Amino acid sequence: MELTFATAFVAFLGVFLISFMRGAFGGGFAIIGIPLLSIVMDPVTAGGMLAPLFVAMDLYALRYWKPSTWSKVDLVLLVPGLIIGIAVGFLVFRVLDHRAIAILMAVTTLAFVGLWFVKGAEVTHQPRSKPKAITAGFASGITTMVAHSGGPPLAIYLLPLGLSKEIYAGTTSLFFTVGNATKLVPWLLLAQPALETWELMGICLLSIPIGIWSGWRLHGALDQRQIYRACYGLLIVTAMKLLWDGVSGYMM
Numbered sequence: 001m002e003l004t005f006a007t008a009f010v011a012f013l014g015v016f017l018i019s020f021m022r023g024a025f026g027g028g029f030a031i032i033g034i035p036l037l038s039i040v041m042d043p044v045t046a047g048g049m050l051a052p053l054f055v056a057m058d059l060y061a062l063r064y065w066k067p068s069t070w071s072k073v074d075l076v077l078l079v080p081g082l083i084i085g086i087a088v089g090f091l092v093f094r095v096l097d098h099r100a101i102a103i104l105m106a107v108t109t110l111a112f113v114g115l116w117f118v119k120g121a122e123v124t125h126q127p128r129s130k131p132k133a134i135t136a137g138f139a140s141g142i143t144t145m146v147a148h149s150g151g152p153p154l155a156i157y158l159l160p161l162g163l164s165k166e167i168y169a170g171t172t173s174l175f176f177t178v179g180n181a182t183k184l185v186p187w188l189l190l191a192q193p194a195l196e197t198w199e200l201m202g203i204c205l206l207s208i209p210i211g212i213w214s215g216w217r218l219h220g221a222l223d224q225r226q227i228y229r230a231c232y233g234l235l236i237v238t239a240m241k242l243l244w245d246g247v248s249g250y251m252m
Contacts, residue, residue, distance in 0.1 A: 003196040007040040008203050015053055016207035021234075022057050023215025025227070026065060026172030028151025029234050030054070031241055047148060048191020049201055054180035057208050061173050064216045069170020071163060077133035078140075078154070082179050085141015090186040093146060102147065102246035109152040109239035113232050125162035133157055140175075145183050149242060150176065155235055165227040169219060 014036035021029040030050070037046040136157035144150025154175060158168055193201075222230065 003199055008200060010036055010040045011049070011200055011204050012207050015050075015204040016211040018050075018053075019057055019208045019211025020215040020218075022061050022173070023064065023212035024169075024218045025215070025231055025234070026169030027057075027061075027176040028154055028172050029238060031147065031149040031151070031238050032234065034148060035241065044191050045193070045197060047187055048193045049197050049204075050148060051180070051184050051187035051191070052201055053204055053208070054176075055184055056205060057212065058173070058177040058180055060208055061212050062177070064212065065170040065173035069166045070174050071161075071167050071171040074128070074133065074158065074161070074171055075174060077128070077130055078137035078157070078175055079178055081134045081137025081139075082141040082144075082150075082175065083182055085138040085143075086145045086179060086182050086186070087141075088138075089142040089145025090183070090190075093190060099246040099249035102149075102242040102249075106239040106243035106246065109156070109235055109242070112152075112156050113235050113239070117232075126160040128161065141179065144176075144179050145186065147242075147245075149238065150179060152235060152238060152242075155231060159228065159231060165219065165222070165224050168227070168231075 014033040016033075017036065018030050018033040021027070021032055034043075034046060034050075037050070041049070136153045139153035140150035143153060151172075154172060158171065163171065191197075219227065
């Protein structure tokens, strides 16, 4: 990867967008910004560059999503599966069929969102399910490791609980704080960033505070129903991106 003005601009914009999503919804939508990065670098280089930046985002986001916004009962169920999923994703990274995983996750997510719309597109309040939480955490761990797309499995578990918008975002934020810290070393081992990549990380660090702050301001301006509808809408975008990645991979 050659460090040019165009590369720095596109990467800065991509990291800003991811940071904005982090501030507005607690995380889980990193894949929204990855297509921008793919314009100027290959996916593995992008993954290696983003891994440390995710940790920086997490540390800064903690000033907004404090312990009072964490659903600890859900995190206790979700985090063990997340860590195991990341370990499994790392061990089989080079032999997994990423295209099939992307398609399966996309179809599952679209079915989930479609069911929500059929029910009337309102905030729901369903009981917790330990098996569902463990499965969601594990699936999120695998997909966040292989594609930085761990948001859909987590959202499929959390959104039906009808948590307040602050608790939903804070729980999502801490979940990915743990996940990003866990996958940092594995991704650095896989990508082995060059000096130019580290320099680009330094440039992109500047976009994180303003991105998270801007997203947090948007979160405060939206009410509960608007936040949930935005999350479901972003799930559609994420699922379509995953579906495209998977299908186009088979066509090449």
